[in-house]
């Protein structure tokens with residue numbers, strides 16, 4: 398499983414830490430990310446569980462929905478940032494967002510402003526004394542969230558497009574109120590299927606009862622993930638890159654390579670960066686093959702390849718960090734396989750780091766085998782022995798991966 402941030406967030410809305418741990422254990426290889434909220438924090442040692450999950454290298458979303466005087470919000474959020482929370486919720490009121498923002502400065506914690514709860518509709522807002530309906534209140538809060546500069550908002554799928562436009566794409570939209578076809582709405586009013594929410598542009602889906610109350614939570618999470626993948630496929634397309642894309646390719650590559658810095662050790666000290674636009678321009682001159690993958694018309698990933706022996710050699714695959722975990726790399730690989738077959742290559746191959754989770758294990762998980770030097774042809778052996786490869790090998794052990802048709 399890649400270590401990219403998964404799009405499915407499972408709400409651990411269960412009464413005890415023990416039950417939550419059992420659910421985490423069942424879910425783990427579904428690539429989910431866990432949300433800890435009121436029920437576990439106040440009644441089930443949610444903070445202890447959060448620490449344990451962080452120690453185990455998992456992502457945690459602390460759903461505390463803070464709303465208080467600025468000083469209290471700031472101190473509360475600072476405590477959760479210290480704990481290593483990946484996401485923290487606050488209500489999207491201006492003073493509250495600004496205070497929370499001060500608390501996460503310099504940390505990796507992302508702030509999500511709750512706009513209008515997905516259990517509410519226009520009538521409910523009126524009854525609570527608001528002058529706005531749902532759509533207008535979400536719009537107002539999304540504008541304020543953008544001005545203050547927090548990371549994202551919680552809203553329903555029906556407001557995502559508006560949030561994207563109002564924030565010029567700066568706010569990520571995280572959507573609860575997710576109900577696969579046929580499941581009960583419960584107390585939610587603005588509900589959408591996983592497919593609809595991803596198609597609308599949700600960065601993450603928060604799913605509670607449809608997963609943890611299912612007879613088989615693991616299968617239920619798998620079905621949500623299948624819908625997520627299908628919707629992502631529907632909003633992405635692959636096109637050949639051309640020399641005018643050199644700068645975009647460089648931006649994506651530089652962003653993707655920041656992932657190595659987070660690994661620490663030799664990878665962090667190597668300060669790996671992406672290729673420059675000039676280097677990509679050179680790759681086009683050398684007739685290398687480049688394709689871009691676009692998500693809603695925005696280029697977010699690419700693959701670069703060239704013929705080596707009678708194989709299609711995958712020189713690199715890069716996906717911008719905000720778009721990892723959506724199966725885009727898998728789609729690029731499928732594209733390469735199709736292209737290679739149609740153009741009578743005898744297979745695919747590449748060189749990568751053996752132990753970096755999103756390198757060697759990723760390719761092995763996606764149908765490739767590790768090859769010995771003897772299994773490689775003469776040109777691939779020359780590449781494996783090149784001085785560039787020798788340098789990379791000092792950072793971490795390299796391996797050849799390949800597949801013959």
Ligand SMILES: O=C(O)c1cc(=O)[nH]c(=O)n1[C@@H]1O[C@H](COP(=O)(O)O)[C@@H](O)[C@H]1O
Pocket residue numbers: 408410434460462486511513514515516551552573574575583585603604605606607
């Ligand atoms: O902040 C949230 O996570 C949240 C905001 C919102 O507007 N609506 C909403 O349902 N949630 C949370 O998302 C989860 C949804 O759970 P289910 O309705 O069981 O799928 C719950 O943990 C809610 O607390």
